[in-house]
Structure formats: C-alpha cells, structure tokens
Amino acid sequence: MATSAPSRDIGASDAPHLTLQDSPELRRALAAVDLPVLLMTYVHLSHDEAMLDKFAPHIPPLSTGQQPTAPDDLVAELREKMRHVLTTPGAGEEAELPPALYAKIMSVGMGEPIEAEFVPLLLEQSGLGPQPDYSAKPARNKIPADFRMLIIGAGLSGMAAAIKLREAGYDYVVVDKNPEVGGTWYLARYPGAGVDTPSYFYSYSFELNREWTTYSPLGHEMQDYLVGVSHKYGIRDKIRFETKVTTLRWDDAAKLWHVTLIGKDGVEQTESFNAILTAHGPLHRWEWPKIPGLHDFKGKLMHSAAWDVDFDVTGKKVAMIGTGASGAQIGPSIAPQVDELTVYMRSRHWVLPAPLAGAVKVPEDVRWAVRHIPRFTEYMRFYVYWTASDGLWPGLVMDPEWEGNPTAISFANDMARQWAQGHLEAKLAGRPDLIEKLTPDSPVFSKRPIMDAGWFDMFMRDNVKLEDRQIERITPRGIRTADGEEQEYDVIITATGYTLKKLAGDLEIIGLNGRNLGEEWGDEDPVGYFGTMAPGFPNYFQIHGPNSGPNHGAGINLLAEAQIHYIIECLDEMVERGASAMEPLQEATDQFNEVVQAQAQRMVWAHPKAKNNFKNSKGRIVISWPFRLLDFWTRSRKPEFDHFRFTGSKDG
Incomplete structure (x- = not known):
C-alpha cells in the first residue's frame, strides 16, 4: 500500500486557471456536475447574485431528500453563463467575496439558511478562505x-x-x-478498507485533493494522498x-x-x-476480542486491523465476528469470493442509505470539472461538509418533553430513525427474520452509524448467514454458540475495532x-x-x-x-x-469538564439503551x-x- 514517492501532483496550490478553452470536455462537465455546486461556483466567479435569486425557489434543503427542480431553460442559462465566464478573458474574477455574499451563495446552494457565525469556519475548511498566517506574529x-x-x-x-x-x-x-507515513491508512489493508467521510472533505483544508476516484476515499488512495503530502511539504527528513x-x-x-x-x-x-x-x-x-479459546483455532485467524494481504479467502468457509464499520466494509467485499460467510453479530447498528459510499466512482466528467474549473473543488468540499456536519447536531440532543417512540430522543431523531428503518425494510424486503434481527433497539446516532455500501444487499445472498446467538468459545475447528452448537470454519475474521x-x-x-x-x-x-x-x-x-x-x-x-x-x-x-x-489549571480543567459532561448527558450517546465506545463503564462520555x-x-x-x-x- 505504501509508496516511497508521490504518485501524482496534489493540492490547492495546483489550482486551475480561470480562463479555459471552450471544448467538448468543458461542456460535458457543465452538464454532469451537481446543480447547486455549479451555481455556487458560477456566482463566486461572476458575482451575479441575480442567479441566486432565480434558483432559490428551486433548491430544497437536503434534509427533505428532494432534488433541485429548476426549469430546463434556467439550467441551460446557468450552464451557458458559466461557459462564458470560463472561456472569456476578463469575464470572471477569482477574488475574496464579502462575508454576506458568501453566506448568501452557501444558503441558496444548500437550500437552507447558513448563519454568519459559520462563515469563517466554512471558508477555512472549504479552502475558499485564508489559512491562519503565523509568519507575522x-x-x-x-x-x-x-x-x-x-x-x-x-x-x-x-x-x-x-x-x-x-x-x-x-x-x-x-x-x-x-x-511509512499514513498511520491508520498505512495499516488498514483489509478488503474494502475506506473512509465513511466523503472524499472531497477528507483531506487537509490547506491541501485539497483533486484526484479522488471515488466519492468515499478508498484506503489506498488516502494513503497515496498522505505520502504525496509528505513529499510536497518536505517533512520526510524530519520523520524517524x-x-x-x-x-x-x-x-x-x-x-x-x-x-x-x-x-x-x-x-x-x-x-x-x-x-x-x-x-x-x-x-x-487494536486487540483481539476476549473470547475463550480464540487462539486455539487451527484455521486462519485474522483481525481487520492486521490483515494478511497474502491470504486468499476465495472458496473458504468464513466466519466474521463484528458488525461495525470495518465489518460492514469487509463483508460485502469478500462475500462474492467465499464459499460461505457467517456474520456473528454482537450488537446491532443503524445503517444509513449512502448511495455514494464504498467504491462508487466519481464520473470522469465530474473529475474533469474538479481538476479544471476554478473554485469548483472548494464548493464541492463545502457542499459535502455541510451535508454531514452541524446540521445533524440537533438530532442528537435529547428533548426532555419527547413522548414518542422510546427508541428516539426527539422529533428530529425519530425522523432519522424512520428514514433508517425504511431503508432497512426496503433492502430486506421479504426477509422478516433479517429485519427483526437487524433492527436496533437504541436511538439512531447513539453509536456511529454504518454507511450502507452493500451491507444489507450482502445478507440477501444465498451464501451469507447472520448469526445472533452468543458465542460461548472458539474451538480448534470453529465457533461454539451458547446453546452448544458448533460450526466449523476455514477462516475466522475479527472485525472488532479498536481500544x-x-x-x-x-x-x-x-x-x-x-x-x-x-x-x-x-x-x-x-x-x-x-x-x-x-x-x-x-x-x-x-x-x-x-x-x-x-x-x-x-x-x-x-x-x-x-x-x-x-x-x-x-x-x-x-x-x-x-x-x-x-x-492548564486544575480548577479550569474541572470547570471545563463540568460543562462538557453536563451537555454530554443530554446527548443521544448517554441514552440508557446506547451501547457505544464513546462512554465508559460508569456512563461518562469520554470520547x-x-x-x-x-x-x-x-x-x-x-x-x-x-x-x-x-x-x-x-x-x-
């Protein structure tokens, strides 16, 4: 996975030039990209606020699940105006905008108000605004x-x-x-290894990556990016x-x-x-799960964090223990190759629909826009950040007046639960046994949810079985459950996470x-x-x-x-x-933690049914x-x- 030299040019310093040649590639890109991102980029370059007013009625909030419904002639007008700005010298300008205009562009683009207090953060993290300057201090x-x-x-x-x-x-x-550099992404070599944060946000704000091939970063691409950064910024000679x-x-x-x-x-x-x-x-x-007899197993034993890349699971009878993020990436990746896959579920996770998760490719026309259209990458980065950031926070705060579904904590949280439940039932239609086994009894977001990159589809395969019986012990030949039944396996995978x-x-x-x-x-x-x-x-x-x-x-x-x-x-x-x-003073530390813990106990992670890695055995939220x-x-x-x-x- 690791490389000793940068595999490609990367970064915000390699930003596109404003004036482009009119070309079939440009026209295809303008037709392919997301409408809100195109609109925001155009107004940034042209300062044409009138287009914001024209589009505002047609871009609903993402939380509604609805797509923009702008009239065809208005969309055509936007694309033509953007083509003109990009191909005509002097028609556009790359300059910092007034904060109020940034807020308006972002608000219309997302279909919901973005308050002024967010703008400095959004400008820095999107790459639109300046980075902290330490040189003059x-x-x-x-x-x-x-x-x-x-x-x-x-x-x-x-x-x-x-x-x-x-x-x-x-x-x-x-x-x-x-x-080699990379940390987690140097070590994560299991099948399907990747990030559940969108690609165009999961990079440094001061070094945007314009070369993602998928909408969610694959582990090896994240590793390549970090190796490239280490070379570009000349820090390798400072690393032992x-x-x-x-x-x-x-x-x-x-x-x-x-x-x-x-x-x-x-x-x-x-x-x-x-x-x-x-x-x-x-x-x-990482550590091995504390299951009696684990190392008595005579077959192949692998932890997701220490994957043997030279071992081939093809045609093997495989057991996988764990249904968290790593398991949800490994399972769909190996299911088509193995003879049988039995997934041992220790706890149930909410799974969210994520049509761009996993190895979904970024279309080449969109990649062209990212590489060549000025400020497009920055607005795409802002767009994906806003969809998965503080807009979610209210749904994690307990409403003390809530009297609805006990597996929810508020109206907003219940809407998210219904959304996730609907996805589960649609994916597992005709399998009431799986629906019952896989429906959590805790609120959504009480632990980190799984992004569905084929997880539910995997369980509909004939060679995949879900096992929710408690494991009593690992035997030399396989796994024995608490009812005394033993199943034999060639391979046991423990996808049991980290300490x-x-x-x-x-x-x-x-x-x-x-x-x-x-x-x-x-x-x-x-x-x-x-x-x-x-x-x-x-x-x-x-x-x-x-x-x-x-x-x-x-x-x-x-x-x-x-x-x-x-x-x-x-x-x-x-x-x-x-x-x-x-x-820090002890008194200040105590006061800080008093405020943090008071708020933490109002969050979904503290719910009585929440089982997560965020709180300790005493119920204190520590992560x-x-x-x-x-x-x-x-x-x-x-x-x-x-x-x-x-x-x-x-x-x-």
Whole structure:
C-alpha cells in the first residue's frame, strides 16, 4: 500500500486557471456536475447574485431528500453563463467575496439558511478562505534557538502538525512506529478498507485533493494522498520511521521532557524535548476480542486491523465476528469470493442509505470539472461538509418533553430513525427474520452509524448467514454458540475495532511530582482540558484527547486542524511571555469538564439503551465533543490563557 514517492501532483496550490478553452470536455462537465455546486461556483466567479435569486425557489434543503427542480431553460442559462465566464478573458474574477455574499451563495446552494457565525469556519475548511498566517506574529522572532518539539505519530494529524509547526517557525522531530507515513491508512489493508467521510472533505483544508476516484476515499488512495503530502511539504527528513516511544518523563528543574525511544535497530536511547505533541490517535490500538479459546483455532485467524494481504479467502468457509464499520466494509467485499460467510453479530447498528459510499466512482466528467474549473473543488468540499456536519447536531440532543417512540430522543431523531428503518425494510424486503434481527433497539446516532455500501444487499445472498446467538468459545475447528452448537470454519475474521478509550495508549507519561497519566486515565477514564492538555503535565499536548471526537459528523481532520492551531497559539503565548512551561489549571480543567459532561448527558450517546465506545463503564462520555463542531473550532481560535499556569518566567 505504501509508496516511497508521490504518485501524482496534489493540492490547492495546483489550482486551475480561470480562463479555459471552450471544448467538448468543458461542456460535458457543465452538464454532469451537481446543480447547486455549479451555481455556487458560477456566482463566486461572476458575482451575479441575480442567479441566486432565480434558483432559490428551486433548491430544497437536503434534509427533505428532494432534488433541485429548476426549469430546463434556467439550467441551460446557468450552464451557458458559466461557459462564458470560463472561456472569456476578463469575464470572471477569482477574488475574496464579502462575508454576506458568501453566506448568501452557501444558503441558496444548500437550500437552507447558513448563519454568519459559520462563515469563517466554512471558508477555512472549504479552502475558499485564508489559512491562519503565523509568519507575522511577534513570537516568530523570539522562539529560542534550541526549542525542539517531539511529534509522536506520522498519520493524518501528526503530518498536519509537522507542516503547521514548520510554518510557525518551530523545530520538531516526528517519530512513527511504521516504515511509512499514513498511520491508520498505512495499516488498514483489509478488503474494502475506506473512509465513511466523503472524499472531497477528507483531506487537509490547506491541501485539497483533486484526484479522488471515488466519492468515499478508498484506503489506498488516502494513503497515496498522505505520502504525496509528505513529499510536497518536505517533512520526510524530519520523520524517524520504525521508531517507538516508550517513556516520557518531565524534568521540572530543566523544564524538559526526557524521552526514551527505540529505533529500528532496537537500540534504546534518551533525548530531551521542550514540548511533546502526541498524534498517534486511537485507531491503531487494536486487540483481539476476549473470547475463550480464540487462539486455539487451527484455521486462519485474522483481525481487520492486521490483515494478511497474502491470504486468499476465495472458496473458504468464513466466519466474521463484528458488525461495525470495518465489518460492514469487509463483508460485502469478500462475500462474492467465499464459499460461505457467517456474520456473528454482537450488537446491532443503524445503517444509513449512502448511495455514494464504498467504491462508487466519481464520473470522469465530474473529475474533469474538479481538476479544471476554478473554485469548483472548494464548493464541492463545502457542499459535502455541510451535508454531514452541524446540521445533524440537533438530532442528537435529547428533548426532555419527547413522548414518542422510546427508541428516539426527539422529533428530529425519530425522523432519522424512520428514514433508517425504511431503508432497512426496503433492502430486506421479504426477509422478516433479517429485519427483526437487524433492527436496533437504541436511538439512531447513539453509536456511529454504518454507511450502507452493500451491507444489507450482502445478507440477501444465498451464501451469507447472520448469526445472533452468543458465542460461548472458539474451538480448534470453529465457533461454539451458547446453546452448544458448533460450526466449523476455514477462516475466522475479527472485525472488532479498536481500544478507543485508553487515550494515553501504552506510553508511560510521568509529569509533575511523579504523576503517571496512564495510571490516572486508566483504560477508560481520560479527563483533559479541551481535549488537548492535562493539569500536571506541562508542555504536553495531545490531538484527539478526551472529549474531542467529532461524533455527529464531518471528519476528524477538521478537529485535528483546530487543535493544531490551538497548540500553536499556546506555544506562541509561552514564547511571548518568556516562559519555559505551561499547563492548564486544575480548577479550569474541572470547570471545563463540568460543562462538557453536563451537555454530554443530554446527548443521544448517554441514552440508557446506547451501547457505544464513546462512554465508559460508569456512563461518562469520554470520547465525544457534545457541542457543535463550530463551537470547538471557534474556541480553538484563541485559548483562554487565564486558565493556564506559566512557569519559568515572571508570570510563573
């Protein structure tokens, strides 16, 4: 999967030119692309607001499930005007627009009001607006020459941190246990591996990818993109591959972290850093399910996170344990090849219709538009982001007055449940046994839903069986259920996910006065400040820390970029003060968590029937951010520095 050189040109810096040649390719592209995206792009280039007014009555909100119904002559007028703008020098202009015009373009394009407070976030994340500029800040001239930061992990988040820290003038070293960048997408090699976030949003906002071949990124394309970014931004010489971190120990007298590393030669060494940024993420800490006898099995045993790419399942009798996101990608991918597939379901998931999920190809005419029409990619990115972001948030908030279906929490949530239930019943028509087995008894969104990329269709195959009996144990020949029946298999696949709640991972992290972060957080009870820091651990930053998960939509890339911005703001403040260390105050951390947990208990994840990886055994939500993504992004713009203790300066 990994490559050692970029496979193609990528990125926003390779943006199309405004003036194009009139050609059959252009005309086909204008006829093929989504009408709202074409409209928004045209008005951006032409400033022709009158076209917004003409189309506004014909573009319904996406939540209605209805398609635009503009008259043919109006659509033809739009396409012709866009062709003229693109082929006539001086007819269009690539310029920043007034915020009010951006809001109007986006509101009409989505068929619903987009409030002004969203516009700065949308401009940054779509690639339409400016990225944060660190070059002019006073801190640039004050960073100590020997200040050095350690970034742990060279996946999506760690690479973004490296790129942005370099822009901000900070020296760093990146270490990664793998021989290539990519993190999750280097490791995810199982059949059907991919992302359930739409392709055109799942990339860096500062480095848009114009080369997706499918509407949902396939794992190998995501990996190729990240490898390409690492070359383009020149960060590879700062990465030490096949290197593991075992211990981080804070030296308060020296105001340094002493770090124990083991290189690929197996030699252990200790180095010192002024600050630590962990970006290893939770999606690499997999473990075998705790099923008695698992390793007694004499056939082929594979975990989805450690797939043997050289093993061929063709013609085999296969059991798959797990019906989450990985299982829902693996199952439909291997079902046509195997002799038999039995899916052992431990818990039921809501499955949402997703006609563009999986390996659905982006038509070549649309890909031409993405490559060649200025600002088209940015508005497509905005379009797919808005369909799966804060618009979903109200449906996750419990309505205390709700007296309807007990497997819903509000009117909006019940509408989503009916939508998902209707999809299930339509796909499994004629199979009441499957409908009964696969209908969850918990509210939709109480755990991450599955995007249907052939999951329900798979169960209608003659060679696929759904088994909901409890597994008693794994035997040398197969699986025995609680009623004593044993089934023999050639292959057992465990698609049982990751250990999400152990956010310190396997690192030994020793802070002030010998405090051990791994022991304090344990396997399931992490408590931090803004998902980024923890009191007692100066200059220790974490991306995707406690309560920073985007569990109502969008992509983890948005929150990672927000946290990186926040971390750079913190470093700059420390430099400006002439301080050597900073940490959040315990009182501020307690207050932050009191507010977060109060809101979290109002969310669908806290529902009594909710079984998910977002909450611990005590019912405390430890993974999810319970407010809007906009609220997280806005808070990340400027830290509240009175919530911190600075030391090593007059402020200490």
